[in-house]
Amino acid sequence: MFKKVQFVKSVYNLKDLPPPDFPEIVFLGRSNVGKSSLINAFLNRKKVAKISSTPGFTKSINLFLVNSSFYLVDLPGYGFAKAPQKLIQRWPSLIEEYLTLPRNIKVLILIFDLRRIPDELDLTLIKFVNYLKKFYIVVFNKIDTLATSKIETQKNKFIETLKLPPDLPIFLTSCKTKEGIKKLRNFILSKVEKD
Numbered sequence: 001m002f003k004k005v006q007f008v009k010s011v012y013n014l015k016d017l018p019p020p021d022f023p024e025i026v027f028l029g030r031s032n033v034g035k036s037s038l039i040n041a042f043l044n045r046k047k048v049a050k051i052s053s054t055p056g057f058t059k060s061i062n063l064f065l066v067n068s069s070f071y072l073v074d075l076p077g078y079g080f081a082k083a084p085q086k087l088i089q090r091w092p093s094l095i096e097e098y099l100t101l102p103r104n105i106k107v108l109i110l111i112f113d114l115r116r117i118p119d120e121l122d123l124t125l126i127k128f129v130n131y132l133k134k135f136y137i138v139v140f141n142k143i144d145t146l147a148t149s150k151i152e153t154q155k156n157k158f159i160e161t162l163k164l165p166p167d168l169p170i171f172l173t174s175c176k177t178k179e180g181i182k183k184l185r186n187f188i189l190s191k192v193e194k195d
């Protein structure tokens, strides 16, 4: 599918980021929603981004260069109370600062676990990305864990609670069954290839 996928580096300090030479596709969301899994599903590879059932697994910003033309950026999760205090404090600032840097972020992907009930922290995220004025899309992941009727109900609950705009691109995905992945991939690629 993709000829070349290179792991570039894990970044703990923003000064270690590679120069913004390529467009970036950013995977953002709370711990355990499936950010790293979605990167693997997008690439149709099993073990490019490391995944774990332990929330708070990804602790650095991980960059993957695809076909020498764009970066996939795997961000650390946030909002997981059991992580060591020091890391909790560090993740949001690392994420926030990265997102406010003058980089070439083409698509910001906000990922949610569709089983969950949206809360204050999710609202804060929406407010933050609105403030950033970057192009973003929403992915509701883990749809395989819900009955078909429940998927629609949960989706609407998120849309209402987070006051998501009607023209926002929304995708329903499962990294397990791969449902919705192709659609998401094609959409992302269309945005990267635009210029």
Ligand SMILES: Nc1nc2c(ncn2[C@@H]2O[C@H](COP(=O)(O)OP(=O)(O)OP(=O)(O)O)[C@@H](O)[C@H]2O)c(=O)[nH]1
Pocket (backbone or CB within 6 Å): 029, 030, 031, 032, 033, 034, 035, 036, 037, 038, 050, 051, 052, 053, 054, 055, 056, 057, 058, 059, 075, 076, 077, 078, 141, 142, 143, 144, 145, 173, 174, 175, 176, 177
């Ligand atoms: N059933 C199901 N499980 C999933 C899906 N996507 C991810 N998972 C599981 O959810 C857990 C977390 O996945 P990760 O991809 O590591 O999640 P993450 O958002 O990168 O997590 P952090 O790096 O800790 O922030 C793993 O056990 C995955 O196998 C999905 O679509 N369906």
Ligand SMILES: [Mg+2]
Pocket (backbone or CB within 6 Å): 035, 036, 037, 050, 051, 057, 058, 074, 075, 076, 077
């Ligand atoms: Mg991860």
